[in-house]
Amino acid sequence: MPAPAPAPASTPAPAVSPGHPQRWLILGVICLAQLTVLLDNTVLNVAIPSLTRELHADTSDIQWMINAYSLVQSGLLLTAGSAADRYGRKKMLIAGLVLFGIGSLAAGLADSTAQLIAARAGMGVGGALLLTTTLAVAMQIFAPEEQPRAIGIWSAVNALGFATGPLIGGFVLDHFWWGAIFLVNIPVAALGLVAVVALVPESKSPRGDRPDPPGALLSTVGMACLVFAIISGPHHGWTSSRVLAPAAVAVVVLGLFGFWESRVEGPMLDLRFFRNRRFTGAVAGAVLITFGMGGALFLLTQHLQLVLGYEPLEAGLRTAPLALVVVLLNFTGLSAKWAARLGTPVSVAVGMVLMSLGLVSVAELDSTGYTGTLLGLVLIGAGCAIANPAMAHAIMSAIPPEKAGVGAGINGTLAEFGNGLGVAVLGAVLSSSVASGRSLSAGLGAGQLVGAVAVLAGGVLAAGLLRRAERKAV
Numbered sequence: 076m077p078a079p080a081p082a083p084a085s086t087p088a089p090a091v092s093p094g095h096p097q098r099w100l101i102l103g104v105i106c107l108a109q110l111t112v113l114l115d116n117t118v119l120n121v122a123i124p125s126l127t128r129e130l131h132a133d134t135s136d137i138q139w140m141i142n143a144y145s146l147v148q149s150g151l152l153l154t155a156g157s158a159a160d161r162y163g164r165k166k167m168l169i170a171g172l173v174l175f176g177i178g179s180l181a182a183g184l185a186d187s188t189a190q191l192i193a194a195r196a197g198m199g200v201g202g203a204l205l206l207t208t209t210l211a212v213a214m215q216i217f218a219p220e221e222q223p224r225a226i227g228i229w230s231a232v233n234a235l236g237f238a239t240g241p242l243i244g245g246f247v248l249d250h251f252w253w254g255a256i257f258l259v260n261i262p263v264a265a266l267g268l269v270a271v272v273a274l275v276p277e278s279k280s281p282r283g284d285r286p287d288p289p290g291a292l293l294s295t296v297g298m299a300c301l302v303f304a305i306i307s308g309p310h311h312g313w314t315s316s317r318v319l320a321p322a323a324v325a326v327v328v329l330g331l332f333g334f335w336e337s338r339v340e341g342p343m344l345d346l347r348f349f350r351n352r353r354f355t356g357a358v359a360g361a362v363l364i365t366f367g368m369g370g371a372l373f374l375l376t377q378h379l380q381l382v383l384g385y386e387p388l389e390a391g392l393r394t395a396p397l398a399l400v401v402v403l404l405n406f407t408g409l410s411a412k413w414a415a416r417l418g419t420p421v422s423v424a425v426g427m428v429l430m431s432l433g434l435v436s437v438a439e440l441d442s443t444g445y446t447g448t449l450l451g452l453v454l455i456g457a458g459c460a461i462a463n464p465a466m467a468h469a470i471m472s473a474i475p476p477e478k479a480g481v482g483a484g485i486n487g488t489l490a491e492f493g494n495g496l497g498v499a500v501l502g503a504v505l506s507s508s509v510a511s512g513r514s515l516s517a518g519l520g521a522g523q524l525v526g527a528v529a530v531l532a533g534g535v536l537a538a539g540l541l542r543r544a545e546r547k548a549v
Contacts (some may be wrong), residue, residue, distance in 0.1 A: 109205060156481045157343040167207075169268060174242075182194035207487060214476065223415065360462070364539075366529050378437065433453070505521070
């Protein structure tokens, strides 16, 4: 009688990738590259008096110096992310550092407003490449279980850039001429370039998708026009031709972009992503949180200077607790541990409730002086540390890994759009409140409360959609 056949061996479970062996060092490198870009978003503000005096820049020139960078960067984020997926994220990271360094050199040596505006636009191209590739690379080198903490650190660098930009700019201007605020980027970019070449592994989509030039052109023009309309609203009036014309162009062009992407083979942005409730929940939350936070922080700087009476440098120092709380919670991994225990929907809801309470504290406790503002900053920082990484991870994990660059582009575009819209809308709330006869303090408080409502609404909506997505996946 033949011996019984041996039982088939059980198939071993696939090993979980531990991630790149030098992943934490690489994260430090890409965060350094990102910090350079983020500092440039805020450092120019402190140089406005010097630029006005030494380059004879008028108000329009100053606006274009600031806006040229943000317009180009926001318009190119989605295209930059797509290019990184197609041609290689390391290549685009290197290109971003080179372009940003060259743009910084040109800006630092500019001797006219036109030259500085052109240099800032060039820096925007490099900035778009850096902001998308840094997050995409982080998603590639970390195992799934470590991605939330890595994204938390990446998010903390955003807060660090916001807090330290004015301080670094003020220090440099106290010791050097205005061009030095751009030239300090060059050694940082050079160091980052060497480190990226030596350490960062190349990664790109294995599918080898064909380029999508019409999609890239339509998304760039559409987003640039939309952001331009939002930026122009507070200065020129929402019913002015300078706002309505680019807004109309944005609506038409972005509509054409959506139509084209739904028809073309190998689209730059696969619209089917929006059928994923996890993705749409995170997108909705990201827009509303940046709307509320961007506008509220814009009002906060005015509150500290015009209501509480602090000088610009001291006002900058007094906003630092927000960034310090974000950095502390994310760099120690505490926010990632809390998010793992609570789950993404609850983390988003808790974080945005804390931020909303912080905004209410700033608005309603101004009679206590800086004490109410300090409490608000701590609450906002804690909320940001919990909610922002959770939403960024929800967006990135809802998109196939080969589209990590596009996911990072979407995340960055949402942040730019929400922030710009928040500044415009809450600034309009302030203006209308003051125009109606209310005090400046009351107007600032009204703006903060509108921001609090937006953040809270974003938390409820995003958490609900994320919860439904989790239930559907079970």
